[in-house]
Amino acid sequence: MQENLKALTTESRNKRSLKIDTSGPMDILRIMNEEDQKVAKAVEKVLPDVETAVQFAFESFKKGGRLIYIGAGTSGRLGVLDAVECPPTFSTDPDMVRGIIAGGERAFIKAVEGAEDRPEDGAEDLRKIGLTEKDTVIGIAASGRTPYVIGALQYARKQKAKTVALSCNENARISLEADQAIEVIVGPEVLTGSTRLKAATAHKMILNMISTSSMILLGKAYENLMIDVSVSNEKLKERAIHIITRVTGESYETARKTLEAADHQVKLAIVMIKKGVGKEEASLILEQADGYVRKAIEDIQSRG
Structure with missing residues (x-):
């Protein structure tokens, strides 16, 4: 893939932090905090797109299907993190919400170099879990161009599963491979290209919204109480x-x-x-x- 990285919002330089290397601790913290405050507003702009993803997930659950997050690196870890919190919070079967990360489970705690570069691996990881048309697949990639995620979404569409592409760039490559695109534009990172910062925060917020909203719609809350919490300790x-x-x-x-x-x-x-x-x-x-x-x-x- 030969896209010009400099053209991506996630790779552009933040003018507010050009001299951050000469700043003291409090100045660094203020810059980061002020930039983080922009994230919720960026998420607000894509709420209609997030709603569609919630509807996809809810319909999948009603049909006995699953919600599957798939990504590489930080994006993959965010999906796994949201998925593993569903059983204790909502007493769901561990298979109901799945998080898949390029390179396998070991990549969650230690980066697996090159794992995100193979689109066929994304397809294979979905094939291994028996993906069906009842499922909803959310491909996560801050850059919107990760080959592993592109391969996964292409395979999911062939299986007639519902697909969502979650990125932080306009006209993202993965958006072309999904029934619904969510492009949350948070602007340049404080550290150029470090999408574990604002981009990851935005994606964490959106994944929280998707899983929590769909579980509420399934009746796993009464008023604002977690009435299906798993009593495990x-x-x-x-x-x-x-x-x-x-x-x-x-x-x-x-x-x-x-x-x-x-x-x-x-x-x-x-x-x-x-x-x-x-x-x-x-x-x-x-x-x-x-x-x-x-x-x-x-x-x-x-x-x-």
Whole structure:
């Protein structure tokens, strides 16, 4: 690929930081902080594009498909990071949201040189996980030109999966390979070309939005509470108990006992208390409400 790197926004020089090498610590911090403040505004401009990605992911989940992030280097690590947080936060199967990084899992902690340069590797990594038309694939590349990501998106489209290209440059090469492009323009980095800075921050924000929004749409929140949190340690158990008390108005001890009776499933415990039923009947009520606690509670109240 022979694109002129100098023409890319992510590779251009930031005039505010031209003398950063002669600056003191506080001046460096101020420059970085002021540049970081531009990121949220840049993300705001692409919210309609992000909404489309959320819709893709939500539809995939409803069909039993997956959300798959794929990228190289920092971009790949961001995808993996967002994916691995979904099971503890939303009690999802680890396969439901997947993060794939060029060079494999070892590349997460140590760079694998040249891994991003082979488009066929991107295609092969998606083939290995059995990609289908039910899935949504989000290719992440700050530059928008990474061959590994291009190959992955091309393969995904052949499999009729929904595709999203996430970059930080206008008219990015990967945008041509996707059903939806998200080009979030954050401007030149404080350190020229170091896209682990503003570009990575923007992408982290957008990935957070996509996964969190789609999970909320799936019914994994009640009001602004994480009612499908995985109770895998004492801290999360305490969080779960407090969630139950807030929703039901019951005491800490009642919430704790009900959570344990519900096999540590917060949703189930809430319905058990609200309806005054055992685990099996509460489970049936939740199933009839398609897993949405609000719907289950409203149905309960309307029948009461």
